[in-house]
Amino acid sequence: MKNCEYQQIDPQALSVTPLSAQNLGEKKAQSPRRKWEVFPGKNRFFCDGRLILSRQSGILPLTMGLIVVTCGLFFAFDCPFLVKHLTIFIPVIGGVLFVFVAISLLRTSFTDPGILPRATPDEAADIERQIDTSGSSTYRPPPRTKEILINQQVVKLKYCFTCKMFRPPRTSHCSLCDNCVERFDHHCPWVGNCVGKRNYRFFYSFIISLSFLTSFIFGCVITHITLLSQEGKSLVQAIEESPARYPLSLVICFFSIWSILGLSGFHTYLVASNLTTNEDIKGSWSSKRGAEESENPYTYNSIITNCCVTLCGPMPPSLIDRRGFLPPDEPIPAASASDIELPPFRAKNDANMCTQSTKDVLERVVHSSDFPVLCSPGTPKTTPQVLNVSSRAAPTSEPSPSVGCTQQQARQSAATACPPFSRSNKRDSLHSINPAFRLASPSPTLSHTTLILGDAPDTGFNPLH
């Protein structure tokens, strides 16, 4: 560990002032940071991680503004008249509906939709290992899928290259938020968040209550105008009495009614058949697609049960621990150490994914079939991501991989032999990695390997957990 840190800090000290090296030490003494501060997805957090919103929260203020303005106009102008002529309950009902809409909207927007935390480096490497050991291919096919059987229906699980894991069924990756979301429905710009497993019921109650609210306001405004015209004034005169607001209220209500009612109807259909918007749009379970008839394996074949499950089912907790504290020790070195030390277990480390690239480099140098069997290759796309994630989580070790690697790589290629891990490796010929990328990517594994070999007694690499 000491040597690793030395290598990591040394080049940095060259380019950066010594203060930064001091700061690294000071940072550890500072109060620990919460996990939301290093969250890799494109989200915004409020109230110290209690509230979560998509970074592209776009038109949420517009949504709120429209609702508030319309209701405000309603309470200010229509209610006094209608209370006089009809009943006191008009503003009461309006008020209740407005409160319900507001709370549902806020809950939809600020609740974690069911974001899945990204796989840790060792987990990702374990998955890679499993893919390899199954001997699935001599090359890596671009989309990795795993087929499983759910209720006698074949379902394909896709591998998410960003989150480095096989997505559970019904999970989809939202490109706007850059997260995998469970039971992904859609990303709603009006609400400024994804709609997924945890906030679908809030979204549904929002659109239903909004339908009622807009219909109610629309009805009240029409009643107001009708009553005014019945009192002897003509319709035109009645509208003239309050010039600005009628067109505004009416127009907003009229257009929103059709779209909101339509959306409510659509989502009611989805709820009743236990589908998500995503599945419906893709036609995953439609019998029209292809020759096979595929049925929705998640439905309970009863409308009531489907509704109850979706809307009143148990509420799972948030899987991303937003308010937890980051562990004080750095995950990268620990993980790499433990993974490197496990040749039989084969690469549970993001760093190990880089080994393959180094391995290939060495292959070219040495032309030997005996090579380190450490890694499962990561795709070109993943490795930089992986390094990003790791380095974000453990800032102090950020330069370590690249720095250590380049040095070690140079050393290793000079050595022209890899004695330690020589064992027959079928995977030597496997996994064509883009050579351009290969050369660019550092090989932290190799650096760690060499470090462990040479400096094992000194390194404080504590394979701990």
Add this chain to the structure above:
Amino acid sequence: MAETHSLQDMRQQAAITAKVFIQRDYSSGTMCQFQTKFPSELENRIDKQQFEETVRALNNMYAEAEKLGSQSYIEGCLACLTAYTVFLCMETHYEKVLKKIAKYIQEQNDKIYAPRGLLLTDPIERGLGTLYSDC
């Protein structure tokens, strides 16, 4: 050569810190269940029956958490009627069961796994993705 020897030492040490991941079992849908298949890495460390019993017990507890019974429906309806503000004061059924699971895992670790040098990690820390045991 010296390098090889130190590597072997490391390998022995490494066996202490191996991580074995037990993946989710999706055969019954999106419910949280873990595969009861006994991983080969644990062959010499723990009794197969013991391990399978632990995983089965965990699966049962997760099934209980996600059970669609009258209790969960009542909770859901109550939440809907109060505009979901009831969760500010009350803990959901799911959370209660998760606490039970955490306690169970702790218990199992103390009684069975720690003496054998293993450590089960609560899946909730991994986003309910995998159950992993540290060797």
